[in-house]
Amino acid sequence: MQKKLLILALLILVLILAGVMWYSTTKKTETTTNNQSATTNATTNAAATRTPPPPPPEAVADADRDGLTDEEEATAGTQANLADSDEDGLSDRAEVKTYKSNPLVADSDSDGKRDGEEVKAGNDPNGPGILLDVSQAIEALNGETP
Numbered sequence: 001m002q003k004k005l006l007i008l009a010l011l012i013l014v015l016i017l018a019g020v021m022w023y024s025t026t027k028k029t030e031t032t033t034n035n036q037s038a039t040t041n042a043t044t045n046a047a048a049t050r051t052p053p054p055p056p057p058e059a060v061a062d063a064d065r066d067g068l069t070d071e072e073e074a075t076a077g078t079q080a081n082l083a084d085s086d087e088d089g090l091s092d093r094a095e096v097k098t099y100k101s102n103p104l105v106a107d108s109d110s111d112g113k114r115d116g117e118e119v120k121a122g123n124d125p126n127g128p129g130i131l132l133d134v135s136q137a138i139e140a141l142n143g144e145t146p
Contacts, residue, residue, distance in 0.1 A: 067093035078103045089116015090125070101125040 061070040066083035068076070078085040078092045085092050088106035095103035101115050102108040108115050108125050115125035122130050 064092075066091040068096060072096070076103055086115075088114040090119060094119075095125075099125050 061080075062068065063070055063080045064073075064083040068078070070080040073080040073092060076092065076096050078096075083091050086095075086102075086104055086106045088095075090099065090101070090103075092103045095101045095108075095115065099115070099119065106114045109118075109127045111118075111128075113121075113123075118125040119131065124131055
């Protein structure tokens, strides 16, 4: 009788172990399937909600390649096919955007020196004075002695 009870207890134990193994295997497969679905959904959702890159900028016409667009040249009254409309040694862009001198007059301050010569010498093409040394100005703003 004890032998039968022992066999019955072992049989129940084997069935319990088999059930636990089956359950854990089924659970792993289910978890893996759910994770794959979640990953697929996340990837699909990310792709669906990803903002498309902006379109490339329109090609801006700059016939003389001086850095001013043809539209800016028209506004300034300069020649769109000539990089230095007044032939003073400074490009139209440099005069309009950097030095704020007159791109239509070779000597903006009428001192007898062309704007390009003045800039090369470190002088202001718009009147008396020298061009600001940017590095010294930054140092002064930072409280450093040049």
